[in-house]
Amino acid sequence: MAQADSTSGESQGPLDDVPAAGLRKVRRWCVIIAVGGFLFGFDTGVISGALLFIKTDFALNSFQQGTVVSILLLGALAGALGVGRISEPLGRRKALGLQGVVFLVGTALAVFATGFWMLIIARFVLGLAVGAASATVPIYLSEVAPTAIRGRMLTLNQLLITVGILFAYFTNLAFSAFEGWREMIGVGAIPALILLAGALWFLPESPEWQLAHGREDQARKFYASITDEETADAVIAARREGKQEEHSGSQSSRAGHDADAGHDADAGHDADEAPTWRILLAERVRPALIVGLMLAAIQQFGGINTIIYYAPSIIQQTGLSASNAIFYSIAIGVINLVMTIVANRLIDRSGRRKLLIVSMTGMTVTLALLGLSFIVGWSPVISLVFMVLYIAAFAVGLGPIFWTLVGEIFPSDARSYGSGVSTAVNWGSNFFVSLVFLSVANAIGQGQTFWIFAVICGFGLWFIGRYVPETKDRDFEEVDAALLKRFHRDPATGEKTTAGRK
Numbered sequence: 372m373a374q375a376d377s378t379s380g381e382s383q384g385p386l387d388d389v390p391a392a393g394l395r396k397v398r399r400w401c402v403i404i405a406v407g408g409f410l411f412g413f414d415t416g417v418i419s420g421a422l423l424f425i426k427t428d429f430a431l432n433s434f435q436q437g438t439v440v441s442i443l444l445l446g447a448l449a450g451a452l453g454v455g456r457i458s459e460p461l462g463r464r465k466a467l468g469l470q471g472v473v474f475l476v477g478t479a480l481a482v483f484a485t486g487f488w489m490l491i492i493a494r495f496v497l498g499l500a501v502g503a504a505s506a507t508v509p510i511y512l513s514e515v516a517p518t519a520i521r522g523r524m525l526t527l528n529q530l531l532i533t534v535g536i537l538f539a540y541f542t543n544l545a546f547s548a549f550e551g552w553r554e555m556i557g558v559g560a561i562p563a564l565i566l567l568a569g570a571l572w573f574l575p576e577s578p579e580w581q582l583a584h585g586r587e588d589q590a591r592k593f594y595a596s597i598t599d600e601e602t603a604d605a606v607i608a609a610r611r612e613g614k615q616e617e618h619s620g621s622q623s624s625r626a627g628h629d630a631d632a633g634h635d636a637d638a639g640h641d642a643d644e645a646p647t648w649r650i651l652l653a654e655r656v657r658p659a660l661i662v663g664l665m666l667a668a669i670q671q672f673g674g675i676n677t678i679i680y681y682a683p684s685i686i687q688q689t690g691l692s693a694s695n696a697i698f699y700s701i702a703i704g705v706i707n708l709v710m711t712i713v714a715n716r717l718i719d720r721s722g723r724r725k726l727l728i729v730s731m732t733g734m735t736v737t738l739a740l741l742g743l744s745f746i747v748g749w750s751p752v753i754s755l756v757f758m759v760l761y762i763a764a765f766a767v768g769l770g771p772i773f774w775t776l777v778g779e780i781f782p783s784d785a786r787s788y789g790s791g792v793s794t795a796v797n798w799g800s801n802f803f804v805s806l807v808f809l810s811v812a813n814a815i816g817q818g819q820t821f822w823i824f825a826v827i828c829g830f831g832l833w834f835i836g837r838y839v840p841e842t843k844d845r846d847f848e849e850v851d852a853a854l855l856k857r858f859h860r861d862p863a864t865g866e867k868t869t870a871g872r873k
Contacts, residue, residue, distance in 0.1 A: 389517045389597055389598055390597075390598065393517075393596075393597030393598055394517070394597075396596070396597055397515060397516055397517065397524070397597055398524070399573075400515055400573070400574055400575065401512055401515065401516060401524045401527055402527070403565070403566070403569035403573055403574055404467065404508055404511050404512055404515070404569075404574065405508060405512065405527045405528050405530075405531045406531070406562050406565050406566045406569065407467060407470060407504035407507065407508040407528075407566055408504065408508050408527075408528040408529070408530075408531040408532045408535065409531040409532070409534060409535040409538075409562050410474055410500070410501070410504060410535060410559065410562050410563060410566065411501050411504050411505055411508075411532050411535060412531065412532040412533060412534065412535025412536040412537075412538075412539065413535035413536070413538060413539045413542075413558075413559050413562065414443065414474070414477075414497050414500075414501055414535075414539075414559055415443065415501065415535075415536065415539075415676075416535065416536035416537075416538075416539035416540060416704070417539035417542060417543065417555055417556055417558075417559065418439065418440055418443070418494075418556075419539070419540070419543065420539075420540065420542075420543025420544070420547060420552075420555060421543065421552035421555045421556055422436055422439065422440065422552075423547075423552075424547075424550040424551075424552040425439065425490070425552050427550075428552070429486060429487050429490070431487065433809040433810050433813050434809075434810050435487060436809055437805065437806045437807065437808060437809045437810060438491060438806065439487075439490060439491065439494060440494075440805050440806075441801075441802050441803075441805035441806035442491050442494045442495050442498065443494045443495070443497055443498035443501060444498060444798055444801045444802035444805055445495065445498060445802050446494070446495040446496065446497065446498020446499045446501070446502060447498040447499070447501045447502030447505065447798050447801075448498075448502060448795060448798035448799055448802065449498070449499060449502060450498060450499040450500065450501065450502025450503040450504075450505075450506070451502035451503065451505055451506045451794055451795070451798060452502075452795060453503075454466065454502070454503040454506045454507055457469065457503070458506075458507055458510075462576050462577065462580050462581075462584075463507060463510065463511040463514065463576065463577040463580055464511075464570050464574050464575070464576045464577070465570070466503070466507050467504075467507055467508070467511060467566065467569075467570045467574070468566070468567055468570030468571055470500050470503045470504050470507065470566070471500075471563050471564070471566035471567030471570060472567060473496060473497075473499055473500040473503070474497065474500040474559065474560075474562075474563035474566065475560055475563045475564070475567070476496055477493050477494070477495075477496035477497035477498075477499075477500060478493075478497065478556060478557060478559045478560045478563060479493075479560070480492060480493035480496060481493035481494065481497065481553075481556045482553045482556055482557045483553075502798065505794070506794070508528050509528050510577075511577055512524050512527065512528060514577035514578065514579035514580065515575070515577055515578070517597070529711060529715070529771055529774075530708075530711060530712065530715070533704075533707050533708040533711045533766070534708060535562075536704050536707060536708075537701070537704035537705060537707070537708050539555075539704075540701045540703075540704040541701060541704075542555050542558050543555050544701060575593050575596070576589065576593070578590040578593040578594060581593070582607075582610055587607055587611075590607060590610075591603045591604065591606075591607050594606045594607070651789060651792065654860070654866060655782075655851070655855065655860070656781070656782065656789070657858075658838075658854050658855055658857070658858040658860065659780040659781045659782075659789060659851075659854060660781075660789060660792070661838070661858070662776070662780055662838060662839055662854065663776075663777050663780065663781070663789055663790070663792070663793035664792065664793060664796050665831075665834055665838075666769075666773045666776065666777075666793075666831075666835075666839075667773065667777075667793045667794070667796040667797040667800065668796055668797075668800045669769070669827065669828070669830070669831035669834070670769055670770070670773050670797060670800075671797060671800035671801045671803075671804050672800055672804060672824070672827045673734055673738075673765070673769065673824055673827055673828045673831060674738060674761075674804070674821065674824030674827075674828075675762075675765050675769075675770070676801055676804060676805055677804065677805070677808045677820075677824070678703060678758055678761065678762060702755065702759055703758055703759060703762050706759050706762050706763050706766070707762050707766050709766075710762070710763045710765075710766035710767045711766045711767075711770065711771060713766075713767055714726065714766060714767045714768065714770070714771045714772070715771070717767070718771070718772065718775065718843075719843065722841050722842075722843035723772050723775060723776060723779075723839075723841060723842050723843055724835070724839060724840065724841040724842075724843075725841075726767060726768040726772055727768050727769060727772055727835050727839065728768075728832065728835060728836065729764075729767070729768060730764050730765060730767055730768020730769045730770075730772075731764075731768070731769060731828055731831050731832040731835060732764075732832060733760065733761070733763070733764025733767075733768075734761055734764045734765055734769065734825075734828045734831075735825050735828040735829045735832060737757050737758075737760045737761035737764060738761060738821050738822070738824050738825035738828060739821075739822060739825040740757045741754060741757035741758060741761060741818075741821045742817075742818040742819065742820070742821035742822040742825060743818065744757055744818070745816070745817045745818035745821065746816065746818035746819070769831075773797075775842075776839070776842060777789065777790050777793050777794075779842045779850055780842070780850060780851075780854060782851065808820070811823075837857065838857050838858065839857075840853035840854050840856075840857055841853070
């Protein structure tokens with residue numbers, strides 16, 4: 372899936388030194404591409420304020436409110452899993468343009484919804500676009516950006532997701548005075564039009580996709596447009612040679628994985644057959660799969676999206692008006708954005724593991740205190756402070772680092788499959804938690820519900836401390852060896868051992 376592929380882009384050899392004018396051109400393209408990430412953030416965040424007024428207009432109970440929020444996530448799950456069938460034959464540019472159309476259709480259906488079921492359909496359609504964008508945007512960015520700026524361009528996607536969420540909160544505040552939930556949602560049509568127009572008239576096709584589909588001339592034109600003809604020819608020659616080496620190496624790698632999984636050539640894969648989902652069952656891939664799936668679930672069952680989606684509703688429970696609740700929820704969006712920027716600056720300095728441990732510790736403590744504030748009945752300001760601190764702890768660690776690790780712990784021939792199933796678990800967990808949160812909170816109390824999230828975060832802290840290795844400044848072989856040791860497996864064979872972890 373997108374998040375994994377985006378962190379594993381292949382070296383483009385001679386394209387390491389791109390003139391300043393070429394880099395500026397690529398940056399403009401990447402900003403337009405990352406509008407898909409902005410829409411991801413906006414459409415998942417705008418419902419938090421709109422729901423305060425939708426529930427009154429349509430007389431929704433708690434379960435129906437949860438469904439309005441969570442159905443988008445179910446659509447996102449389907450969109451993320453199915454986008455490959457569109458982006459591979461059509462190309463990244465056309466796929467992104469099509470997603471812009473789907474964003475527009477979903478927005479229009481929501482704005483003109485006449486009841487609960489029409490709104491559910493609209494949110495599902497928006498979810499399809501959100502999920503597809505979550506899979507397309509990072510891949511597109513990684514394939515367009517040269518090595519000199521690839522890291523910064525990839526973080527642009529995560530940054531615009533948080534900007535989209537914050538912009539949604541400000542939009543909610545702007546229209547809350549006259550309960551304009553339709554206008555809140557309708558604002559999303561503007562970036563959707565920008566995305567569509569960009570795909571139609573401004574963006575180039577991914578050169579990697581062009582090369583993969585035998586279109587060397589078009590790929591050469593792309594490279595020449597940001598460098599020169601001589602460099603473009605050198606890049607094409609290097610990429611052609613790299614593809615030949617990759618093809619030879621992948622055959623040997625697949626043979627090894629087939630042996631680990633207990634398949635021989637006649638019963639399993641042909642020598643020229645592409646890897647399948649079965650590769651995740653190979654002995655030496657299983658530790659990476661366990662870490663990917665567990666972090667995907669912990670990220671959502673730790674309660675993050677109950678705050679993102681329901682922040683105004685939660686704050687309103689403390690006695691504040693809807694307008695004040697929306698205003699205070701902006702603080703959550705601001706801290707989410709600021710701490711995401713901090714994480715992007717620290718991730719290659721402090722390391723993934725250290726940030727994860729700090730993040731999970733902070734999330735556990737702040738959730739416990741947030742739950743206590745609701746049970747004891749402390750001031751709304753105190754509850755808001757704990758929510759902001761919780762968001763800060765999440766955004767500086769578990770939020771962005773989960774996607775980084777998914778791209779670092781799987782072997783190259785299992786990376787798209789490992790990332791795909793991890794992303795599916797992430798969206799599925801997101802859907803379940805968002806669906807049942809209000810109902811559970813109404814049944815046992817908001818404070819007690821946040822204590823459940825605190826216990827899950829405590830388990831996550833233990834799991835990370837025991838099983839997640841440091842990946843900073845390590846190549847895959849070093850990461851793989853450290854991961855296997857933590858699962859008591861021999862780094863050379865992947866088989867279980869009695870040796871202790873290191």
